[in-house]
Amino acid sequence: MAESGAEETVSAEASGFSDFSDSELLGFLDLESNQESSSPLGTAGPSSQLPGKDGKDVRFPTGKRELYISSPLERFHLKYLYVTDLCTQNWCEQQMVYGKELPQLLSSEKEDLLNTGASIHLARELEVHDLVNVSITSKEDAWAVKFLNILSMVPSLQSERRIREFPVFGEVNGVLLVGVIDELHYTDKGELELLELKTRRFPMPPREAQKKKDFFQVSLYKYIFDAMVQGKMTAARLIHHTKLHPERPLGPSVLKHAQQGGISVKSLGGLMELVFLSLTMSDLPVIDRLKVEYVHQETSAVLDTEIVPYEEKEVQEKVLHYLAYWTGQRGPKGVDIEEAWKCRTCNYSDICEWRKSGRVHVSPLEPPTKKAK
Ligand code: SF4
Numbered sequence: 001m002a003e004s005g006a007e008e009t010v011s012a013e014a015s016g017f018s019d020f021s022d023s024e025l026l027g028f029l030d031l032e033s034n035q036e037s038s039s040p041l042g043t044a045g046p047s048s049q050l051p052g053k054d055g056k057d058v059r060f061p062t063g064k065r066e067l068y069i070s071s072p073l074e075r076f077h078l079k080y081l082y083v084t085d086l087c088t089q090n091w092c093e094q095q096m097v098y099g100k101e102l103p104q105l106l107s108s109e110k111e112d113l114l115n116t117g118a119s120i121h122l123a124r125e126l127e128v129h130d131l132v133n134v135s136i137t138s139k140e141d142a143w144a145v146k147f148l149n150i151l152s153m154v155p156s157l158q159s160e161r162r163i164r165e166f167p168v169f170g171e172v173n174g175v176l177l178v179g180v181i182d183e184l185h186y187t188d189k190g191e192l193e194l195l196e197l198k199t200r201r202f203p204m205p206p207r208e209a210q211k212k213k214d215f216f217q218v219s220l221y222k223y224i225f226d227a228m229v230q231g232k233m234t235a236a237r238l239i240h241h242t243k244l245h246p247e248r249p250l251g252p253s254v255l256k257h258a259q260q261g262g263i264s265v266k267s268l269g270g271l272m273e274l275v276f277l278s279l280t281m282s283d284l285p286v287i288d289r290l291k292v293e294y295v296h297q298e299t300s301a302v303l304d305t306e307i308v309p310y311e312e313k314e315v316q317e318k319v320l321h322y323l324a325y326w327t328g329q330r331g332p333k334g335v336d337i338e339e340a341w342k343c344r345t346c347n348y349s350d351i352c353e354w355r356k357s358g359r360v361h362v363s364p365l366e367p368p369t370k371k372a373k
Contacts, residue, residue, distance in 0.1 A: 071328030072328065080175070080241055083224070086318075089325065090213045091209070092334060093322070093333045095347075098351070140250065143242065147272060150278070158282055163183070168224045175323050176241035179221060194287050200295065200297060204303065205303050215306070218308050219290065223316075225286070229279055229282075291308065334352065337359070
């Protein structure tokens with residue numbers, strides 16, 4: 001139960017939101033890493049064998065034939081994409097694909113970094129609410145937990161209080177996108193501000209390429225959140241994508257948690273109705289300001305703060321471009337030659353077909369820095 005004065009939410013683990021560390025995974029990309037979750041490998045098409053980091057052979061699809069057999073969404077058996085997936089595409093699409101196909105090549109050093117960053121996020125989350133573990137027995141339960149979290153946070157947003165880890169979902173060009181907003185609060189001027197925390201291993205501000213990726217991430221969150229509060233996302237579309245069974249009764253632990261929060265529902269469908277009503281009838285504002293804060297992992301010192309300009313048309317265009325890969329309209333693309341420096345620390349540089357094709361030349365030099373005018 002929540003302590004007085006604090007709203008209550010359930011743990012990310014219980015919520016089933018494996019992109020709980022969305023922001024952290026992207027901070028993680030500061031070291032040119034890949035994506036947040038493993039997915040089943042496609043079985044169609046030919047595969048190649050290469051040594052993994054443990055010396056054992058790993059198999060991965062060679063790509064070309066599969067491209068024509070099924071879309072990546074089908075091949076990876078994905079019902080929806082995480083905002084993180086699109087942001088890793090923003091860094092290097094080919095790297096994101098290898099991350100899905102070969103998650104075992106993720107270095108333990110990067111896993112440690114991710115865990116450290118996740119701990120910092122958790123500490124911040126605990127500043128604004130308690131966490132409660134809820135046992136889940138079905139995917140309907142997992143989504144119910146997300147919805148209960150939303151229902152618990154909407155009143156806080158209405159009364160202009162700070163909330164953290166707000167689940168968002170929206171449909172773009174027929175594809176469902178899911179994510180978690182790090183923090184929402186109001187500024188002194190009464191603007192609703194989104195704050196994204198990025199933790200960094202080294203006490204240095206991020207490079208431009210990293211900022212570009214982070215700016216896209218927060219812009220996409222705003223795009224999805226705004227659509228949610230404007231009623232553009234419906235329960236029917238969510239069910240269509242997730243294949244959830246709204247009539248299925250919720251598990252006892254979820255029901256108990258709902259009752260403790262004063263919510264009387266029996267099935268996911270009833271809960272969804274409440275959530276979509278709450279989102280559209282609560283008169284929630286759209287997000288006014290986007291901010292990214294870069295913090296040193298060890299000392300918690302703030303290294304940089306950026307206010308992000310929002311360009312809706314640009315966000316839309318980028319999303320459509322990234323989704324074209326997922327829906328099988330084009331193959332994956334590696335970095336452009338001017339960003340070849342990203343390949344130097346990429347886990348997949350030894351096997352990367354894009355790099356081997358000669359489309360990038362890996363320079364030992366650091367990325368170009370902007371000259372002062
Ligand atoms: S080696 Fe370069 S092009 Fe290939 S996946 Fe890594 S960053 Fe992308």
